[in-house]
Amino acid sequence: MPLMEARHLEYAYAGGARAICGISVSLEPASLTAVIGSNGSGKSTLIRLLAGLLRPTSGEILLDGKPLDAWHPRMRAREIAYMPQATMTVFPFRAIDVVLSGRTPHAPRFGFESDRDRAIAMEALEAAGAAHLAQRSLTALSGGEKQMVILARALAQEPRVLLLDEPAAALDLKHRAEMMRTLARLRDTRGLSVVMITHDLQLTGSLFDRILALRCGELAAQGRPDEILQSGLLGEVYDDPKVRTARIGDQTMVWIDK
Amino acid sequence: MRATLFKAVAILTFVLLVSTAIALAVGSQKIDFATLLSDPVSRTLFFRLRLPRVLMGLTIGASLAVTGASLQALFRNPLADPYTLGISGGGALGASLAIALGWGARVAGVPLVFLASFLGAMLAATLVRGIARTGAVVLPGALLLSGVVVNLVSLAAVLTIQYVADPNSSLQILRWMVGSLDVIGIAPVGYMLVLLVPAWVALLALSRQLNLLAIDEDTATTLGVNVHRCETVVHTLCSLVVGVTVAMGGSIGFVGLIVPHAVRLMFGEDLRVVLPGSLLLGAAFLVLADALGRSALPTGELPVGAITGLLGGPAFLWLLRRRKQYTAM
Numbered sequence: 001m002p003l004m005e006a007r008h009l010e011y012a013y014a015g016g017a018r019a020i021c022g023i024s025v026s027l028e029p030a031s032l033t034a035v036i037g038s039n040g041s042g043k044s045t046l047i048r049l050l051a052g053l054l055r056p057t058s059g060e061i062l063l064d065g066k067p068l069d070a071w072h073p074r075m076r077a078r079e080i081a082y083m084p085q086a087t088m089t090v091f092p093f094r095a096i097d098v099v100l101s102g103r104t105p106h107a108p109r110f111g112f113e114s115d116r117d118r119a120i121a122m123e124a125l126e127a128a129g130a131a132h133l134a135q136r137s138l139t140a141l142s143g144g145e146k147q148m149v150i151l152a153r154a155l156a157q158e159p160r161v162l163l164l165d166e167p168a169a170a171l172d173l174k175h176r177a178e179m180m181r182t183l184a185r186l187r188d189t190r191g192l193s194v195v196m197i198t199h200d201l202q203l204t205g206s207l208f209d210r211i212l213a214l215r216c217g218e219l220a221a222q223g224r225p226d227e228i229l230q231s232g233l234l235g236e237v238y239d240d241p242k243v244r245t246a247r248i249g250d251q252t253m254v255w256i257d258k
Numbered sequence: 259m260r261a262t263l264f265k266a267v268a269i270l271t272f273v274l275l276v277s278t279a280i281a282l283a284v285g286s287q288k289i290d291f292a293t294l295l296s297d298p299v300s301r302t303l304f305f306r307l308r309l310p311r312v313l314m315g316l317t318i319g320a321s322l323a324v325t326g327a328s329l330q331a332l333f334r335n336p337l338a339d340p341y342t343l344g345i346s347g348g349g350a351l352g353a354s355l356a357i358a359l360g361w362g363a364r365v366a367g368v369p370l371v372f373l374a375s376f377l378g379a380m381l382a383a384t385l386v387r388g389i390a391r392t393g394a395v396v397l398p399g400a401l402l403l404s405g406v407v408v409n410l411v412s413l414a415a416v417l418t419i420q421y422v423a424d425p426n427s428s429l430q431i432l433r434w435m436v437g438s439l440d441v442i443g444i445a446p447v448g449y450m451l452v453l454l455v456p457a458w459v460a461l462l463a464l465s466r467q468l469n470l471l472a473i474d475e476d477t478a479t480t481l482g483v484n485v486h487r488c489e490t491v492v493h494t495l496c497s498l499v500v501g502v503t504v505a506m507g508g509s510i511g512f513v514g515l516i517v518p519h520a521v522r523l524m525f526g527e528d529l530r531v532v533l534p535g536s537l538l539l540g541a542a543f544l545v546l547a548d549a550l551g552r553s554a555l556p557t558g559e560l561p562v563g564a565i566t567g568l569l570g571g572p573a574f575l576w577l578l579r580r581r582k583q584y585t586a587m
Contacts, residue, residue, distance in 0.1 A: 048476075076482050080480065089334075090336060091527050092527060093473055093527045100259075101473060102481070113493070153477070
């Protein structure tokens with residue numbers, strides 16, 4: 001049985017066109033899945049549906065074979081973590097406190113977090129490469145630093161499914177590589193299943209197990225990176241016939257012809 | 259965080275006790291505490307006037323501050339306070355109408371002016387929520403904006419009523435608008451506490467959810483918070499609490515805005531500390547402001563709402579200069 005499964009998902013925003021049309025996907029444990037597609041193709045909507053933030057207009061999402069809606073929110077929060085594209089925090093919370101709040105589904109309802117929770121939060125900050133930011137205010141951090149802290153918070157949740165909406169967008173090369181190494185390690189050691197939206201196709205070539213390519217709210221293609229990263233297929237996905245790819249070793253180069 | 263909570267509660271309880279002692283000791287009439295029980299004048303003055311007034315100040319101050327802290331977290335907006343919901347304006351309009359129409363009667367022992375004020379506050383809260391609702395969802399931004407506009411429209415209506423009312427009613431409306439803790443006897447405070455204490459406890463019980471909401475709405479949902487239910491419950495509780503305080507004490511500004519920020523500055527952002535801290539400091543701040551109002555002039559007294567504004571406004575601006583980390587003021 002797959003860890004998570006979406007069947008015939010449809011979603012339309014109020015008064016707007018359909019954002020997701022008939023998408024069916026399944027997630028295996030211990031896997032890294034990239035979601036690619038042009039802007040407005042429905043990537044974030046798909047992730048938000050999987051996170052339970054939006055309810056599908058029709059179709060269903062199952063976690064461990066049980067509909068997402070049937071899970072108690074607290075129990076579901078122990079299984080699925082979500083990291084938004086941007087976190088607009090107004091109040092100057094300390095980074096460590098934000099990460100600690102990721103322990104909420106595991107902590108007693110009216111109590112404070114335990115020493116164990118604190119240790120897990122620090123571990124998560126280290127894993128996200130943000131241990132040095134622990135005592136800083138979230139509002140004083142740069143976009144990339146803030147993303148690292150929010151990633152640490154999702155890791156502190158100790159989920160089985162991690163849904164990431166463009167986590168690498170604001171990260172420099174070093175931190176992007178570090179983040180991918182951490183995710184791959186958690187996949188291998190804890191069986192974590194990661195779904196990550198990315199525009200960095202170079203990244204997807206060698207590091208991901210699977211790619212979902214979206215186009216106009218539909219699943220245009222899904223498969224292994226070497227199956228998806230083809231000039232013709234990417235040309236269709238991005239609606240640009242000049243997209244080119246080339247395989248160099250285990251890396252795939254993607255560029256657009258003049 | 260547990261240690262921070264204990265520290266905050268210990269320090270602020272001490273501040274509260276000192277403030278209460280000062281508030282009980284000062285006033286335009288000197289009370290001789292040595293002869294308090296034997297002298298009937300002192301006894302009446304203390305037990306019928308001063309003690310109820312201080313208790314009223316504690317209750318209203320705590321209520322305004324704890325709702326201010328809750329609403330700031332709920333709306334993720336450091337400028338939210340009990341009055342940005344439009345409740346104060348609605349309450350003022352209800353009371354002004356009752357005063358101008360000369361409704362001096364009481365229903366079940368409660369003056370009609372209070373009832374009219376409470377109803378006005380509740381109507382305004384319901385109206386604001388209705389405007390901000392889209393389907394099943396209440397948009398926080400729209401809630402805040404419609405609250406501010408309903409407040410302004412209500413205040414314009416109050417001004418109109420004041421303009422056409424007779425001078426005596428007009429003066430009464432003014433006194434009410436500025437806010438006052440005048441109360442005779444301890445019973446009204448008792449009634450208030452019966453209504454307010456359960457609401458305080460409920461808000462404190464929601465502090466963890468509010469903490470997650472203050473950071474980010476989406477991740478609060480994925481961490482197990484039922485955001486819509488939490489919003490409905492907190493908004494309803496705050497409307498009720500502010501409705502009762504506005505009906506009893508009139509419009510007392512700035513407590514709900516400034517006190518939560520002061521607690522944050524001292525003890526950090528965690529709502530599990532900020533909410534109980536605001537409850538204690540709000541109570542202390544209002545009784546101190548009232549004590550100052552009662553003793554500032556050689557004869558007569560200044561209304562407490564004017565003192566909170568005069569003290570709270572500059573203090574808030576000072577805080578704003580010190581804390582520039584707020585990104586969306």
